[in-house]
Amino acid sequence: MTDNQETQDAAAEDTTPSGSATLPLRQPCERLSCHKSSVCSRSYFVVVMVFFHVYIINVIALLFYVHYNSGQEDANRSRDAPSSGHQRPESRRPPSKDELQRDISLPRIEGIRVGHVQKVSLVSGRLHEMRTLSLKPLLFEIPGFLSEDECRVVMQLAQLKGLMESQLMVQDGQEELARELNLSPEEIFNLLDINQDGQLQLHEILTHSRVRDGIWLTPENLREIYAGLKEHTRSSKTSKRGKKDKPLLGFILCLHLFKTFPFTCQRVIRLTRLPPTLVDLSEPLQVVRYEEGGHYHAHHDSGPVYPETACTHTRLAANASTPFETYITVLFYLNSVDGGGETAFPVADNRTYDEVVRNCDKSNLRVKPTKGTAVFWYNYLSDGRGWVGEQDEYALHGGCMVTHGTKWVANKWINIDPDYQRQTRYQRISVSLPQSKMITANTNVTNIKVQS
């Protein structure tokens, strides 16, 4: 034994209670050659055992983590999966406690900085780009959100609906539009048959009974449509389109939207990352058409939605004392406008403007309408705890005057009651209602306003 070794062994025996204080003094090969009965080997044994246990615990924790996460992903996937064809959204079944908890939190997209582009997965097999247009309000632009075909169909359907508003019977000229939609009677039936049970319940027709703000089809109107449809469906197998089509054609436009918009709704959920229940229970799409000279003065969308003007589903919860607010606006451009028609945000990112803007040119930010593009913004700030805070004054916006051509847009307003308790109560009641009582109007074009 060398002097050096003796010194080191002495040091090893003179160890602290943990026994580890002397270990770094040894060379690795020397440590291995320690005698079994020495303090050194006992400390080693303890250290190795500790490491071993920590390792095992880590492995177990990792396995738990992987298991838990894959479960979450499955749940998310089934939640996010586009409702193919005629499937109803999952939210129709009563949610579990966990789902409810998740469904009442409000994630917010980060804007990062003006001009920042992030990829979003809205449809399978394709990524969309989402560009931050302003941070105040938090405003994004997504080119190509709707396809050309989708824009066309929404405009045609809205046109048909507009024409239908005066009467249910199809007039000359409307037939041409209806023919363009090219729907077979079976397709019409399918579109009506929301729950796909092969039968038409009255509530499936009632869902679309709102003609325009505050005006509903009468029970008599509905009975006529219902009778006409049954007759039509029966005769359609044997005869070609004939006179019987007529009462139906006016109605197609409401129904067809079921086919067109569930996907839009799904995309909005993916885009905003909001709980599906919330989007599902919000107002139906509203279509707006501006003729030349048409414009919309600067305003906030976040005004309350009162029962007289709220759509079917919001009527369930909204009453004069508990109005819902428009938390998010998603605005779709259905066509590119030949001249003017920009959506203006007069005070975006810079509160320099102190009067109601009448001149679009002076707005801080103007978005040019481009077919298929969607823009969306938050009308409310966050309260910092994941819930609705103050109304965002920067969300002031308007539609500039259309100088050439026509402008078509559609609004999807996502409604929320800023009162957390009321909102959660509302969601709980709505999602646990049986489907037949659940009034789902989330895919209905409700109105055409001409702003002039």
Ligand SMILES: O=C(O)CCC(=O)C(=O)O
């Ligand atoms: O037409 C636009 O660009 C804006 C429309 C709008 O703000 C609205 O309909 O509330």
Ligand SMILES: [Fe+2]
């Ligand atoms: Fe607006």
